[in-house]
Amino acid sequence: MAAFGRWKAQRLARADASRKGALDERAAPVVRLLNARARFCTTSSCAGRLVLAQGGAAEDAERRGAPKKGCEWLLVTHEPCRRDELMTALEKATGDVVFKFEPFVLHVLCRELQDAQLLAVRSTHCLEVPLSHMGKLMVSEEYIEFLIHVANRKMEENTKRIDRFYKCLQLALEADVSANNLHSEETEKYHSVYVHRRKRETIQEQDVHTSPKDHSEELEPEDDPESNLGIFAEIMI
Structure with missing residues (x-):
């Protein structure tokens, strides 16, 4: 656990190596929170983005987890996209171009x-x-306008999902802490009852050896077997 804490401190002290160079506001x-x-350490994140990327082979490599060498971003935005800015970016295309919406991701x-x-x-x-092949646009401008509308709606929904995820995560972490505290309290209670019984049994054994008593004497309420079983039943529940 101590080793994880030291590693986490070193990790969070590093400079941001992302293209943006800073944490996304959303x-x-x-x-x-994490x-x-x-017990948690975030290593990378993206609040969600719209990307116009060029390089078919590079796209396949990216999906396999390989470095993004040769992949050119003609357009990238973390906000809703406009038709004119997408068309302007497409004018720079000389290879295979894809338009992507990537939702919130967190490692x-x-x-x-x-x-x-x-x-x-x-x-x-x-x-x-995919929008173009070898620099040639393969879809109509009408379809591009429809595509932008769909992507922007996904971006809006993505923002709502981030908010919901934050609230649910916060509740889950609080509930987990409460459960761990309750478990610790029950363990401590069980230990206290066990120690108390052992002390009482030790005293009774000493009394037997030092001054024998009539064994027909009634048990005190705290020595009643059913009462003791009730204590442990409560702990187990």
Whole structure:
């Protein structure tokens, strides 16, 4: 655990190596929420973007996790896109170009497996459409206008999903902390009851050896077997 904390401190101290060079404003609340917990460390994030990318082979390499060498971004924006700016960017095309909407993405390293299970979330809220081949536009401008409308709606929905995810994550983390605290309290209570019983049994054994008593004497309420079973039943529940 200490090693994870040291690694996290080193990781968060690094300079931002993304193209933008800074944290996306919409992603910032979620990133800060997680990094405020000792068991999480975010490594990269994107609040969602619209991209016009050139380079067919590079696109395939990107999906396989290879470096993005040779992939040229003709347009990238984290805001809704306008038709005129997309058409202007398309004029620069000389190869295969795709238009993509990429939703909010967040990569997180977790201290333990149970921490990772709390964050297991995936989404299919994306869009990827080829527009040109070898610099030649393969679709109509009317279709491009329709495509921009669809992509912008996805961007708006993406913003709402980030807000919902933040609120749900906040509640989940708070509930998890409460559950862990309750477990610790129950464990401590069980330990206290056990220690108390052992002390009482030790005293009774000493009394037997030092001054034998009539064994027909009634048990005190705290020594009643049913009462003791009730205590442990309450703990287990």
